Amino acid sequence: MDFKSIASGLQTVAPYFAKILSNTNPISGIILHALMEIFNTSDVNELPSKIQADPDAETKLKKVEMDNKILLAYLNLKDKERATNRERFIIEKTGKRDFVLDILAILFVTFFFILCVLNYFFSAKYDGVMVMLIGQVSSGMGLVLAYYFGATKKNQ
Numbered sequence: 001m002d003f004k005s006i007a008s009g010l011q012t013v014a015p016y017f018a019k020i021l022s023n024t025n026p027i028s029g030i031i032l033h034a035l036m037e038i039f040n041t042s043d044v045n046e047l048p049s050k051i052q053a054d055p056d057a058e059t060k061l062k063k064v065e066m067d068n069k070i071l072l073a074y075l076n077l078k079d080k081e082r083a084t085n086r087e088r089f090i091i092e093k094t095g096k097r098d099f100v101l102d103i104l105a106i107l108f109v110t111f112f113f114i115l116c117v118l119n120y121f122f123s124a125k126y127d128g129v130m131v132m133l134i135g136q137v138s139s140g141m142g143l144v145l146a147y148y149f150g151a152t153k154k155n156q
Contacts, residue, residue, distance in 0.1 A: 030071065030075075031072075032044070032047075034064045035047060035051075035061075038060050038064055039054065039057075105144045105147070108137070112138065112140075116134075119134060
């Protein structure tokens with residue numbers, strides 16, 4: 001496998017992906033604009049080549065990360081707050097809790113364990129698709145666990 005061709009393919013697709021992210025996710029938009037400012041470019045398409053050409057790119061990227069750490073933590077906190085308020089709003093308006101997320105989480109966890117059992121009995125060590133599927137479902141399992149057990153306060 002030629003990793004240079006993969007890297008060049010990602011380099012051509014990255015600007016489009018960055019534009020989509022900056023338009024749909026405000027946090028990534030903030031980071032993208034900070035990167036464009038620190039690497040002195042106003043064009044998203046030039047950003048990957050500017051980062052590659054800059055010998056101090058790693059230092060500049062760490063600086064952007066540290067400068068925006070407090071802002072990103074604040075936005076993350078606000079996101080959790082909005083999720084909690086959404087749950088409360090649904091209960092106020094309908095008079096009952098929304099169980100769709102619970103059902104989806106149960107199905108996802110069940111699917112994860114089924115995949116684990118299938119992988120145990122029918123080893124998929126060399127089947128790339130099965131390994132990628134298990135990886136994706138494992139990361140989703142982590143998100144389910146974080147959603148249900150990630151709150152630091154009992155009422156959240």
